[in-house]
Amino acid sequence: MILIKNGTVLTMAGKTIENGEVLIDGGKILKVGKNLSYSGEVKVLDADGGYIMPGIIDAHCHIGMWEDAVGFEGADGNEATDPATPHLRAIDAINPMDKCFKEAYENGVTCVCTGPGSANVIGGTFTIIKTKGKRVDDMIVKEPAAMKVAFGENPKSTYDDKHQMPTTRMAIAAILRDYLYRVKDYMKAKKAGEKDEDDMPDFDIKMESLIPVIEGKIPLKAHAHRADDIFTAIRIAKEFNLKLTLDHCTEGHLIAKELSKEGYPAIVGPSLTERSKIELRELTFETASVLSKEGVKIALMTDHPVIPVHYLPLCAALAVKAGLDENTALCAITINPAQILGVDDRVGSIEEGKDADIAVFDRHPLDIQSKTKYVLIDGKIAFER
Structure with missing residues (x-):
């Protein structure tokens, strides 16, 4: 003891x-x-x-996916060759030997939700792990934890450079809808195949990977900065009756009343960073406070390696400086992320x-x-x- x-x-x-x-x-x-x-x-x-x-919890980061002080050889977070890769799994890319894990737990960050980046419309599954260990299989708290989807500039710019779809926000939404409709048809075909083997569809790993989303077992983890992208994520989630978390939510303070009515949680950040692209022009530490005061459940994130994961308490402190209640800030890096991620029975x-x-x-x-x-x-x- x-x-x-x-x-x-x-x-x-x-x-x-x-x-x-x-x-x-x-x-x-x-x-x-x-x-x-x-x-x-x-x-x-x-x-x-x-x-x-x-122990502190980061609800959205990419620790272990982009290794510290390593270039291309350690960059395993974006498979930017296909805009829809739901079959990719974070657990197959995380390197627990990355020095940043040690920095995380030494500074009180004991649990993280980490996964693919936002180059693709559908990026693959996030996982929730403890921050100390040598083998990712022994660190898992929840796997899979969420299906990463991305709206806005990142998939647009990734595939515009390749001269392929999507290059517009319309195409991003269309690709996501297409896969969600296809997986529903696939599930119907599988059910029919249970009665008659001749009707069983060929195995499709992409479709199989999306079944937990349709069944409500895991949420869409939606990368969305701009207000219109946030609303598109909500629109699609409601169309298909899906669970959803609004990750980044950079312009959330501009639409806080609307988001409060919708009831989806917001994982806010990274706020301690530059306005490196147009959709970050409204970036402010005030977002978390405004959302919280309107009744939106919030968590704070680092988006590591954008902000090193062990600076999450600093991000919370700066949110307090910008108007967030101190106790709410502590909740936003502990119990709130645990509840949003569905692991509050453990952490x-x-x-x-x-x-x-x-x-x-x-x-x-x-x-x-x-x-x-x-x-x-x-x-x-x-x-x-």
């Missing part, structure tokens, strides 16, 4: 415990509170007046029975000068300063 004591416990489950304690056993959180009772041998970690919080808060992914900071986690004292993943000490 491990006992973390003498710190302010930010449970992210509705309460803060001054001079609290967390008891861990078997990789899980056993108890949370004050003056906890226990029997048997225990290793004590002293927070020394600091803060004890759940995102300090509650009994959940994975013991915990970060202990010497100051408030959103203080730019704060440092981690201890980081635990699955109840094991991943980092000790």
Whole structure:
């Protein structure tokens, strides 16, 4: 057993415990509170007046897909040869040996949702993994986690250079719709084939990969910066009755009331970056605050390597500076992403029975000068300063 004591416990489950304690056993959180009772041998970690919080979660990044300090040889996030590649899987490209994983967990980021980039209309599946490990198969929390789709400039510019479709926003939407209609027909044909083998369609790996989307088992993870692209993503999701997350949502503050009515969560960012293209001209740290005040559930992201993943707490702090409530900012890098990603039964808060992914900071986690004292993943000490 491990006992973390003498710190302010930010449970992210509705309460803060001054001079609290967390008891861990078997990789899980056993108890949370004050003056906890226990029997048997225990290793004590002293927070020394600091803060004890759940491990930080990045809801949208590409860590391990574009390796740190490596060029083409380590760039495995965009298969820019076909605008529809739903059969690609992040787990086949992630390199857990990338130095950025170590930087992530040393700074309290214990869980990430990582996957393909946005060159293609349909890019493939994201996965949710812990940040410490040597083999991706042993790090998985949820696989597959989402199907990446992209709207706007990225697929347009990628395929305009190749003189092939899509070069317009109309074509992006048309390609996505085409595949969604085709997978529905494929599913009908498979069902008919169960009664008569002669009617069974030939195996199609692209169609098979999209079936979980149609069945509502995983959401579309929609890269959409501009307001019109956000609405197109929503329009298509509603047409096919699909789950959806709005990733980037750069112009979300311009349409916050409309998004609040729609009810889809927004994964906002990366805000700590330049306005490198036209669809980022409205980029501001105020987006998260405006959306949150209108009732939209938000998470913050780094889009690593655009912003190094271990700067996620800094992004949260800057969002607070721009008007976001401090507690909401903490939620946006812990329990909110866990809920949006569908893994809040395991991570995102300090509650009994959940994975013991915990970060202990010497100051408030959103203080730019704060440092981690201890980081635990699955109840094991991943980092000790």
